[in-house]
Amino acid sequence: xxxxxxxxxxxxxxxxxxxxxxxxxxxxxxxxxxxxxxxxxxxxxxxxxxxxxxxxxxxxxxxxxxxxxxxxxxxxxxxxxxxxxxxxxxxxxxxxxxxxxxxxxxxxxxxxxxxxxxxxxxxxxxxxxxxxxxxxxxxxxxxxxxxxxxxxxxxxxxxxxxxxxxxxxxxxxxxxxxxxxxxxxxxxxxxxxxxxxxxxxxxxxxxxxxxxxxxxxxxxxxxxxxxxxxxxxxxxxxxxxxxxxxxxxxxxxxxxxxxxxxxxxxxxxxxxxxxxxxxxxxxxxxxxxxxxxxxxxxxxxxxxxxxxxxxxxxxxxxxxxxxxxxxxxxxxxxxxxxxxxxxxxxxxxxxxxxxxxxxxxxxxxxxxxxxxxxxxxxxxxxxxxxxxxxxxxxxxxxxxxxxxxxxxxxxxxxxxxxxxxxxxxxxxxxxxxxxxxxxxxxxxxxxxxxxxxxxxxxxxxxxxxxxxxxxxxxxxxxxxxxxxxxxxxxxxxxxxxxxxxxxxxxxxxx
Amino acid sequence: xxxxxxxxxxxxxxxxxxxxxxxxxxxxxxxxxxxxxxxxxxxxxxxxxxxxxxxxxxxxxxxxxxxxxxxxxxxxxxxxxxxxxxxxxxxxxxxxxxxxxxxxxxxxxxxxxxxxxxxxxxxxxxxxxxxxxxxxxxxxxx
Numbered sequence: 001x002x003x004x005x006x007x008x009x010x011x012x013x014x015x016x017x018x019x020x021x022x023x024x025x026x027x028x029x030x031x032x033x034x035x036x037x038x039x040x041x042x043x044x045x046x047x048x049x050x051x052x053x054x055x056x057x058x059x060x061x062x063x064x065x066x067x068x069x070x071x072x073x074x075x076x077x078x079x080x081x082x083x084x085x086x087x088x089x090x091x092x093x094x095x096x097x098x099x100x101x102x103x104x105x106x107x108x109x110x111x112x113x114x115x116x117x118x119x120x121x122x123x124x125x126x127x128x129x130x131x132x133x134x135x136x137x138x139x140x141x142x143x144x145x146x147x148x149x150x151x152x153x154x155x156x157x158x159x160x161x162x163x164x165x166x167x168x169x170x171x172x173x174x175x176x177x178x179x180x181x182x183x184x185x186x187x188x189x190x191x192x193x194x195x196x197x198x199x200x201x202x203x204x205x206x207x208x209x210x211x212x213x214x215x216x217x218x219x220x221x222x223x224x225x226x227x228x229x230x231x232x233x234x235x236x237x238x239x240x241x242x243x244x245x246x247x248x249x250x251x252x253x254x255x256x257x258x259x260x261x262x263x264x265x266x267x268x269x270x271x272x273x274x275x276x277x278x279x280x281x282x283x284x285x286x287x288x289x290x291x292x293x294x295x296x297x298x299x300x301x302x303x304x305x306x307x308x309x310x311x312x313x314x315x316x317x318x319x320x321x322x323x324x325x326x327x328x329x330x331x332x333x334x335x336x337x338x339x340x341x342x343x344x345x346x347x348x349x350x351x352x353x354x355x356x357x358x359x360x361x362x363x364x365x366x367x368x369x370x371x372x373x374x375x376x377x378x379x380x381x382x383x384x385x386x387x388x389x390x391x392x393x394x395x396x397x398x399x400x401x402x403x404x405x406x407x408x409x410x411x412x413x414x415x416x417x418x419x420x421x422x423x424x425x426x427x428x429x430x431x432x433x434x435x436x437x438x439x440x441x442x443x444x445x446x447x448x449x450x451x452x453x454x455x456x457x458x459x460x461x462x463x464x465x466x467x468x469x470x471x472x473x474x475x476x477x478x479x480x481x482x483x484x485x486x487x488x489x490x491x492x493x494x495x496x497x498x499x500x501x502x503x504x505x506x507x508x509x510x
Numbered sequence: 511x512x513x514x515x516x517x518x519x520x521x522x523x524x525x526x527x528x529x530x531x532x533x534x535x536x537x538x539x540x541x542x543x544x545x546x547x548x549x550x551x552x553x554x555x556x557x558x559x560x561x562x563x564x565x566x567x568x569x570x571x572x573x574x575x576x577x578x579x580x581x582x583x584x585x586x587x588x589x590x591x592x593x594x595x596x597x598x599x600x601x602x603x604x605x606x607x608x609x610x611x612x613x614x615x616x617x618x619x620x621x622x623x624x625x626x627x628x629x630x631x632x633x634x635x636x637x638x639x640x641x642x643x644x645x646x647x648x649x650x651x652x
Contacts, residue, residue, distance in 0.1 A: 442546040
């Protein structure tokens with residue numbers, strides 16, 4: 001007997017739906033989880049993915065990718081490649097492992113939700129493969145990160161990060177709980193595969209892959225490209241969902257995209273911006289963060305949503321201005337608050353690096369140069385203590401990132417604004433107008449308490465830096481520090497010091 | 511059956527409340543809404559999906575939740591009308607109402623339908639949402 005060709009039977013199995021008699025459709029696909037909203041139930045029958053896959057093909061393809069990913073890893077285990085990597089690049093990988101490994105696991109839960117409550121059989125099938133993909137990503141990322149624990153205990157945070165109360169995972173939990181865990185599956189499909197994956201991470205993975213090869217980290221590049229090819233397949237769940245939603249409820253589609261785009265952009269400013277513009281060795285920087293965002297995220301994403309008949313998000317001007325400022329302020333905050341990180345942040349502000357930054361971001365010296373000069377002068381005066389934190393910054397109630405986004409006043413000066421909102425007897429503070437507005441519009445969403453909310457509520461004891469670090473689960477062997485102060489301060493030795501927090505002055509005060 | 515349902519409710523026994531309903535029992539808490547932009551969740555659906563969530567959430571937010579049944583009227587077609595008071599002291603957020611330790615007690619009207627097997631196959635409830643919000647100290651109107 002001959003076997004049927006895949007093309008002859010695939011269409012029978014990819015889309016299996018039937019009419020329920022014992023219970024009705026609402027019982028099987030409850031509105032709270034399936035979220036059809038204004039879209040007629042029958043409209044979902046037209047859901048169709050572009051790239052179809054069957055289970056045998058899936059297994060064969062994945063086996064090949066697994067074999068090649070681990071083969072490269074095994075070969076590199078016997079080399080000294082890791083020892084020769086730039087510390088800045090190692091920081092990028094630690095940040096990625098800790099920030100991403102268990103997010104992939106959260107994505108497993110998101111995909112499983114679509115696999116159960118997706119409103120079309122083909123969608124549920126695609127999501128089933130999607131959750132296998134994400135499980136693989138969680139495993140491979142954790143395994144690669146685990147490999148380096150013996151060389152550097154900071155890699156232990158590959159697995160540990162999301163089990164701590166560090167401010168970074170709190171911020172990411174807030175974002176991803178709202179994006180993956182709590183939404184109905186229609187919103188989820190637009191937020192996770194469509195906006196976050198297609199709009200951001202798939203492209204970021206390509207960029208990180210290229211940066212990794214340039215930096216000499218073949219292992220990381222190999223792992224990332226192996227993951228990216230999975231992401232590209234299951235992220236196509238977003239497209240057909242978007243088509244149907246736009247046809248019947250375009251206002252909702254626009255809002256879901258706006259909200260998840262903004263949240264993703266805020267997280268990317270903190271995770272990708274410093275890695276591209278400060279941690280990657282100067283000679284290996286292919287693009288600045290802004291250039292990357294403009295070319296890969298903005299152009300392609302805007303074309304995509306406009307193809308669906310939607311508009312640029314309402315906050316677009318604010319977002320575009322933020323490309324010049326957000327990640328620089330966040331980088332300074334990450335560096336200043338380096339004891340709270342599980343990586344070693346390079347300041348990356350030597351003279352050459354500053355010239356590059358000024359070339360790419362014409363306002364850089366004006367907005368950030370003087371502040372870094374203060375840090376540099378203190379370090380050159382052997383007063384590193386003055387560059388360490390003594391309390392917490394204010395964290396935005398929406399994105400949980402420090403409120404450090406300078407904007408230009410009409411008189412030309414740059415200031416960080418307080419975007420506050422009084423509601424329910426409490427005053428909330430936000431880093432940007434858009435964060436405030438999104439929080440307000442969807443204030444019934446899952447919103448975790450920020451770290452500073454917990455601090456002010458007395459959850460952190462003792463109420464000092466040591467207590468904060470302990471609450472975060474940060475141990476001395478993992479605590480972040482600058483890997484090489486001299487690398488960026490030696491250019492400035494001997495110059496007259498301004499803004500110095502002199503140790504003698506401090507002695508007088510105490 | 512309906513009296514037993516309210517006894518289970520008093521014990522905060524959501525599983526038993528659910529077991530007293532058919533698998534496909536309809537659920538409609540008419541005043542219940544949770545607002546987000548472009549996304550309004552209503553208390554409409556099935557007992558085994560929306561209903562259990564609302565009951566569990568309500569009990570979680572009001573650990574001393576109680577009900578006082580004033581009257582139960584029924585006809586031969588299986589329709590049952592219940593007038594009762596439901597109340598409790600708030601300990602966790604409920605909808606938009608932030609917890610301020612407020613206590614509420616408000617008349618509720620329940621309309622049930624019981625099928626030929628003696629199981630509830632429809633629950634519909636009405637109450638004065640504004641009255642509850644006032645008692646809890648949540649005075650926002652939007």
